[in-house]
Amino acid sequence: MEQRRNEAVCESTIGELRRPIKPERAQAAIPANALKSPGLLLATASATCALISLDTNIVAVSLPSIARAFHAGFADVEWVVSAYMVSFASCLLPMGGLADRYGRRRMLVLGLVVFALASLGCGLAPGVAVLNVSRAFKGVGAAMLLTAALAVIAHAFPGPRERARAWAIWGMTMGIATTIAPLVGGVITQWVGWRWIFLLNLPVCGFLAACARRVVPESRNPHAQRVDFAGSVLFGVGLACGIWALIGTQSAGWHGAATVARFGACVLLIAGFVVVEKRLAHAVIDLSLFSQARFVAAVLGMFGYAACAQVMMTFLPLYLQNAFEWSPVAAGVGMLPFALSMIAGPYLGARIARRFRGATSTLSIGLGLVGIGNLATAALAPAGHYAWVALGMIVTGLGAGVLNGDTQKAIMACVPAHRTGMASGISTTTRFTAIVSSVGVLGAVLAARTRGALDATAACAHAVSACVDASFMSDLLAGDLAHALARVAPEGRAAMAGAAPASFASGFAAALAVAGVLAVAVALAVWLLSGRRAEA
Incomplete structure (x- = not known):
C-alpha cells in the first residue's frame, strides 16, 4: 500500500499535466540499466527529499530557543513555521512545470543552491525578521527540490519493478527522516545551538549538489505546458x-x-x-474536479489529516517544553510515541482497507482516530502527567499513519492517468495549506485560552494582574518564560512561575480539542460524501 502511494506521489513532479501527451512526443525515459550509477542517483534524490522532510519537522523543537535568543513573541515564532509553509505550498505547482521546461537536474541543483543560501541566512540571522524572510526563501528552495527530485526518480526508473523498488527505498528514507527529526532537532538545539539546525544544511547541500551533477542525467519535457x-x-x-x-x-x-x-x-x-x-487553459487547478463528490471527500481527508494530525509536529514540542519545562532533547524523545505510532499506522490502514473495501471508509476511520486521540490528549493535558498524554499521542499517531498511507492514493484514484500530475499537485498543496492554516487557527485558540486560564488564577487576580499584558503573553506562548517573568513584581514571581506552565497546558488542551472536533467533523463529511457518491 505504501509502495503504491509513493508511486502516486511522484507523479506530482512530472509537471503540470493538463492534457495527454503522446508517447512519441515526450522525451524518452532512461532505462535504469543505462544509468551510470542508478543506486547513487536514487540515493541522491531520496536524500534530497529526506533533507526537506527533516528540515520541515526539525524546527519546531527549536522554537522556544529561538524565542529566547531574540526575545521574540509568539506571533514571530509562528511565522518561523508559517513563512516556510506558505512559500512551499504556493510554489509546488509552478516549480514542477519549470523543472519539466528547463531541466530537472538543473532545477535540482538550483534548488540546492537556494536552499543552502536561505539556510545560511537563517543561521546568521541577527533578528527574527531576517530569520522569517530567510525561511520564506527556504520554502521556495524546498519546492524546487521536492518537485525536481521526485521527477528525477520517476524519469530514471520507468519500469514497474525497478520503479516499485525505487519508491520503496524513497518511502523508507522519508519515514526515517520524519521519525528522527524531533530528536535530531532537540540534540542540535541543546548541545550545539539552534543556529546549527540551519547551518548544517550547507555542507549537506554542497555534497548533494556535487552528487547530482555527477550522477543525475539532464531530462526535460520539450512539450511541457506553460506555467500558470x-x-x-x-x-x-x-x-x-x-x-x-x-x-x-x-x-x-x-x-x-x-x-x-x-x-x-x-x-x-x-x-x-x-x-x-x-x-486559463493551462490553469494549475482544474476546478471541475471539485464537482465530484469522491474527489472532494479525498481532498477533505487530506486537509483533515494535515490540519489535525501533522500540525501536531509543531505544537507538541512547544507543549512539552513550555508545560513540562523540558529540555529540547527531552522534548524530542517525548515526541517518539507520536512518530513511532505513525510508522505502525499504515499497517493498520491496510487491515482497515481489506475489511471495509473503500478508500473513503479508511479515511473516515483514520480521521476518527485522530479526533479521538486529540480529544483524549486534550482531556489529559492539563493534569500534567506525560504518560497519559503519551497514550493520546499514540492514538493520534496511529490515525495519522492510516491517513498518511491513503490520502494521496484516494485523490489520485479520482482522476484519469493523464491528470495525475495536477491531482497530486492539488494534494500536496492542500497538505501544506492545511498545516499553515491550522498553525494560525490553533495558535489563536492557544493564545486566547492560555490568557483566560492565567487571568483566572489567584495570583493573576491580585498583585501581578497588571503585569500580564500582551508582551507577557507573547513571551510565555513562545517559550521565553524567564523574559516574561522579568515583568512581574518579585513578590508575585514565584506564584506566576507555577501558574504560567499550567495555563499554557490549558491553552494547548483547548487547541487540541478544536483539532479533535474538526477531525471528527471532517470524518463525518467524508463518510457522507461517500454515501452520496454511492447513491449517485
Whole structure:
C-alpha cells in the first residue's frame, strides 16, 4: 500500500499535466540499466527529499530557543513555521512545470543552491525578521527540490519493478527522516545551538549538489505546458494574507481593522485565483474536479489529516517544553510515541482497507482516530502527567499513519492517468495549506485560552494582574518564560512561575480539542460524501 502511494506521489513532479501527451512526443525515459550509477542517483534524490522532510519537522523543537535568543513573541515564532509553509505550498505547482521546461537536474541543483543560501541566512540571522524572510526563501528552495527530485526518480526508473523498488527505498528514507527529526532537532538545539539546525544544511547541500551533477542525467519535457504564474501568485499572496490575519489576531483582535482588512484581502485574492483558473487553459487547478463528490471527500481527508494530525509536529514540542519545562532533547524523545505510532499506522490502514473495501471508509476511520486521540490528549493535558498524554499521542499517531498511507492514493484514484500530475499537485498543496492554516487557527485558540486560564488564577487576580499584558503573553506562548517573568513584581514571581506552565497546558488542551472536533467533523463529511457518491 505504501509502495503504491509513493508511486502516486511522484507523479506530482512530472509537471503540470493538463492534457495527454503522446508517447512519441515526450522525451524518452532512461532505462535504469543505462544509468551510470542508478543506486547513487536514487540515493541522491531520496536524500534530497529526506533533507526537506527533516528540515520541515526539525524546527519546531527549536522554537522556544529561538524565542529566547531574540526575545521574540509568539506571533514571530509562528511565522518561523508559517513563512516556510506558505512559500512551499504556493510554489509546488509552478516549480514542477519549470523543472519539466528547463531541466530537472538543473532545477535540482538550483534548488540546492537556494536552499543552502536561505539556510545560511537563517543561521546568521541577527533578528527574527531576517530569520522569517530567510525561511520564506527556504520554502521556495524546498519546492524546487521536492518537485525536481521526485521527477528525477520517476524519469530514471520507468519500469514497474525497478520503479516499485525505487519508491520503496524513497518511502523508507522519508519515514526515517520524519521519525528522527524531533530528536535530531532537540540534540542540535541543546548541545550545539539552534543556529546549527540551519547551518548544517550547507555542507549537506554542497555534497548533494556535487552528487547530482555527477550522477543525475539532464531530462526535460520539450512539450511541457506553460506555467500558470498568475494563479500561483494570487493563491500564494492570498494564503499569506489569511495567515497574517490569523496570527495578527493576538495583537489586533478578531474585530480589529487590521484583521478585517487582511481577511478581506485574502478573500479577494482567492476569488481572483478562482476566476483565473476558470479562464486559463493551462490553469494549475482544474476546478471541475471539485464537482465530484469522491474527489472532494479525498481532498477533505487530506486537509483533515494535515490540519489535525501533522500540525501536531509543531505544537507538541512547544507543549512539552513550555508545560513540562523540558529540555529540547527531552522534548524530542517525548515526541517518539507520536512518530513511532505513525510508522505502525499504515499497517493498520491496510487491515482497515481489506475489511471495509473503500478508500473513503479508511479515511473516515483514520480521521476518527485522530479526533479521538486529540480529544483524549486534550482531556489529559492539563493534569500534567506525560504518560497519559503519551497514550493520546499514540492514538493520534496511529490515525495519522492510516491517513498518511491513503490520502494521496484516494485523490489520485479520482482522476484519469493523464491528470495525475495536477491531482497530486492539488494534494500536496492542500497538505501544506492545511498545516499553515491550522498553525494560525490553533495558535489563536492557544493564545486566547492560555490568557483566560492565567487571568483566572489567584495570583493573576491580585498583585501581578497588571503585569500580564500582551508582551507577557507573547513571551510565555513562545517559550521565553524567564523574559516574561522579568515583568512581574518579585513578590508575585514565584506564584506566576507555577501558574504560567499550567495555563499554557490549558491553552494547548483547548487547541487540541478544536483539532479533535474538526477531525471528527471532517470524518463525518467524508463518510457522507461517500454515501452520496454511492447513491449517485
